[in-house]
Amino acid sequence: DAGVIQSPRHEVTEMGQEVTLRCKPISGHDYLFWYRQTMMRGLELLIYFNNNVPIDDSGMPEDRFSAKMPNASFSTLKIQPSEPRDSAVYFCASSLAGTANTEAFFGQGTRLTVV
């Protein structure tokens, strides 16, 4: 398996533009997580899905952020409009349901820079 695949790896955009980050989880995994990593705030859970259904989006910082999972093999995180403070590394992770100590597998991340 190729693991969790995120695209793009790097994104530079201008303030006010729409940004879409993409994630393909590991086939068969039931859970999908979106995290944001910054120097100031560390790793923050933004939202997670179970069987394509959003379970908890309490970490989504503002209405400018939205996430979807239209099917089991694809998820997007969208920021519209983007702001410089959104600059961060965004990680997608997936895991298999079973017990809660099932490990999460992380993608390589998307480094977003908003100028």
Next chain:
Amino acid sequence: AQSVTQLGSHVSVSEGALVLLRCNYSSSVPPYLFWYVQYPNQGLQLLLKYTSAATLVKGINGFEAEFKKSETSFHLTKPSAHMSDAAEYFCAVSGDDYKLSFGAGTTVTVRA
């Protein structure tokens, strides 16, 4: 809600020396605990996880961690540091809701 606290944001060790990274958890129920490692410009990779089958957990790359309920700790150790151990290490906890919460991370540098 579960949470973890990592003590020390930076640790510097000599090659061949003991690596000790501290993590304390806060949980009202038996927690699910993990250690992840992040190399520069990479995603997170699982080092080990606590399964309740044993209090001493062995992971990859020679790392191990000991679960101590009386101290609410899950410290990570490696007897002999290698240059390739230079990375950022994260302690994490999850509950029955599958939400994985991370500590602030500890950056390890290894001196030759």
